[in-house]
Amino acid sequence: MSRLRKCVPAVALAQMRTIALFFVLAVVLALGLATSPARASGPLHDGPFMNSYDFIGFNCDGFDIRLEGAGTDSFTTFLDDAGDVTRVIYRARYPHDTLTNTVSGSSIVVRGEFQEVLNRIPGTDQFTKTISGFRYMVNEPATGVTIRDVGLITYGDLGQTIILWQAGEHELALDAAFEPTFCGALS
Numbered sequence: 638m639s640r641l642r643k644c645v646p647a648v649a650l651a652q653m654r655t656i657a658l659f660f661v662l663a664v665v666l667a668l669g670l671a672t673s674p675a676r677a678s679g680p681l682h683d684g685p686f687m688n689s690y691d692f693i694g695f696n697c698d699g700f701d702i703r704l705e706g707a708g709t710d711s712f713t714t715f716l717d718d719a720g721d722v723t724r725v726i727y728r729a730r731y732p733h734d735t736l737t738n739t740v741s742g743s744s745i746v747v748r749g750e751f752q753e754v755l756n757r758i759p760g761t762d763q764f765t766k767t768i769s770g771f772r773y774m775v776n777e778p779a780t781g782v783t784i785r786d787v788g789l790i791t792y793g794d795l796g797q798t799i800i801l802w803q804a805g806e807h808e809l810a811l812d813a814a815f816e817p818t819f820c821g822a823l824s
Contacts, residue, residue, distance in 0.1 A: 680714055680716075681712075684709065690705065705737070721757075727753040743823055747773055752769055752770055764795055766795055766798070791809060
């Protein structure tokens, strides 16, 4: 699946990965509905899918931020006996995304290696989302860690708007933090 050329500025990195997850979840749901009610096999495995991208991801005050990188996504999907999705595990490995200020040329490297686990809320078509690992880690020479979203965090919804529990450092737990954080890092 090719990367999007342009994303909504405040959520470009998260949306790229979330779009892939939602796409696979939709396909799995459709396939799950097409399977027979009696399901005896184990979970479904998809990937790894290789992705590479180069596009303008953020529009800051006076400059744009170009995102360049490559990584892999893989998925494991669990179905119940009726063929309904009960759990999805999404693994993302993006070890070297380069974000560059298109005016000054300054850049940072953002690393992300994490997994997201979606669990169906019993009796509903809703899911919780738990993310573990490091979604966003910027470590600059002579400065150290400057941006981090690491540890474990559980959201009550797929849109990541309701935080149920967290451990670690989550500077980018909510989408509203993306634009000011990355624009500030590259200004």
